[in-house]
Amino acid sequence: MARNDLKILGAWPSPYVMRTRIALNIKSLxxxxxxxxxxxxxxLLLKSNPIYKKIPVLIHDGKPICESLIIVQYIDENWTNFGHSILPSHPYDRAIARFWASYIDDKWFPALRGVAATQEENAKKAATETVIEGLVLLEDVFKNCSKGKKFFGGDKIGYLDIALGCFLGWLKVNEKLNNVNLLDESKTPGLYKWAEDFCGDSVVKDVMPETDKLAQAAKVIWAKIRAQASS
Amino acid sequence: MARNDLKILGAWPSPYVMRTRIALNIKSLxxxxxxxxxxxxxxLLLKSNPIYKKIPVLIHDGKPICESLIIVQYIDENWTNFGHSILPSHPYDRAIARFWASYIDDKWFPALRGVAATQEENAKKAATETVIEGLVLLEDVFKNCSKGKKFFGGDKIGYLDIALGCFLGWLKVNEKLNNVNLLDESKTPGLYKWAEDFCGDSVVKDVMPETDKLAQAAKVIWAKIRAQASS
Incomplete structure (x- = not known):
């Protein structure tokens, strides 16, 4: 079998890039x-993603695919016989996984970004509460999807695991640098244990950045976000 | 075969609701x-979509599915042997269709909404230009996807046809009420012809509102949008 010509345009601290790398690891590509x-x-990035000019881009045999969740679905659909299925097998479960993945990107992560982006105490507190409320909601989703198993996807890491799990490094950095407790074992015990299992999994370990290293990058990135927010 | 218990929570002027109805028509459900x-x-809406509290919701055998593009994918994946496939068959083509469907929702339609939402001349002009630039971009996508056939999806209406086509009623209302030309035959001849074919198709005809009736509804809805924007 010919080796696939696969390139990822990315950056190691990016949670979205991590999604695509985990998906490729699952398929052993x-x-x-x-x-x-x-x-x-x-x-190459500007040429490959002229609309958004954003990472990640997967380039497969010269053809670019953009947007992390679209890339993850592409990898799953194009290499169905490699590794395990990333999307759930039943259409209803797939719809549920897609719904919550969108929720994480559209609602939950912007709140986590809000914790980092502001230094104003009340705004930071409000964003922190929104993040925790989202995790409590996702704790329920985890119970329903995992049915007592380790992951949202069951025995193995699936679509929703990837969608949420890629933010765990940033969650830990937020906890460390802002001195807050976000993923609390007493409030969200299922997710707390899930996070440990996710970060320790062989398809995740080599692409999940160390918290200290990510914290150094975070300081540079947040300074830029804050400068943009105040300009 | 037992009749499926299918309910759509919706409203006739909603382009997002129209997507789900077209998908159900394609599958003859x-x-x-x-x-x-x-x-x-x-x-029932608040109970079925507690996160966003928005239409459309598809309720299938008592189980709710939310978000129009997720619903369309669910319908396609759950009734694979009914009607024709809505998503393209090749994973790369599916990724491209998903990418442009997201572009339409995240970038292009907000600009169309901007044409309606503002009465300030310069802002309206800028939004109008963005809508037209988007259509010129989508003209190229149409050429690449349709490969000389009638639709983005080839001979039959597919995912990207549904994603963009559901906004045609609102495009016409914008043209009528704002006295602007958005879908211009000289600038985007492919899309101009596509729009005629789309609106005349048997799976679309009975759910595409008449422009005059939609224009009446638009006046009420836009008044609300403008009031929100100025409050």
Whole structure:
């Protein structure tokens, strides 16, 4: 079998890039990781994603695919016989997984970003509460989807695990740098244990950044977000 | 075969609701249409979509599915042997269709909404230009996807046809009430012809509102949008 020509345009701290790398790991697909430098955009990136100019981009045999959740679905659908299925097998379960993945991107992560983006105490407190409320909601989703197993996807890491799990590094950085407790074992025991299982899984371990290293990157990135917010 | 118990919570002017009805028509599935009244939310809606409290919701055998594009994918995946496939068959083509459907929802339709939402001349002009630029971009996508056939999906109406086509009624209302030309035959000849074919198709005809009737509804809805924008 010919080796697939797979490239990821990405950056190691990006949670969205991590999604695509976990999906490729699940399918045991080798790829070249082309690191974009923070604050600049390569010509290949601009050419491959002219609409959003954002990472990640997966380039498969010269053809670019953009948007992390679309890339994860592409990897699952194009290599059905490799590794395990990422999307649930039943259409209803797939719809539920897609719904909550969208919720995480559209509602929950913006709140987590809000914790980092503001230094104003009341706004930070409100964003922190929204993040925790979201986790309590997702605790219920976890119970319904996992049915007593380790992951949202059952025995193995699936679509919703990838969608939420890629933010765990940033959650820990937020906890560390802002001195808050977000993923609380007493409030969300299922997710607390899930997070440990997710981070320790063989398809995740080598792409999940160390919290200290991510915290250093976070300081640079947050300074930029705060500067943008106040300009 | 037992009749499926299918309900759509919706409202006739909603482009997102139209998507789900077209998908059900493609699969020749009968359903009950439970009309939500503008400005109110039924208890069934609040119970079925507690996160967003928005239409459409498809209720299949008592189980709710939310978000129009997720519903369309669910219908396609759950009734694979009914009607024709809505999503393209090749994973790469599916990724491209999902990408542009997201673009339409996240970038293009907000601009169309901007044409309606503002009465300030310069802002209206800028929004109008963005809508037209988006259509020029989508003209290229149409050429690439349709490969000389009638629809983005080829010979039959597919995912991207549904994603964009559901906004055609609102595009016409915008043209009529704002006295602007958005879908211009000279600038986007492919899309101009596509729009005629789409609106005339048997799976679309009975759910595409008449422009005059939609224009009446638009006046009420836009007044509300403008009031919200200025409050």
């Amino acid at each position: 080798a790829y070249d990781f082309l690191e974009e430098q923070f604050g600049t955009k390569s010509e | 009968a359903y009950d249409f439970l009309e939500e009244q503008f400005g109110t939310k039924s208890e």
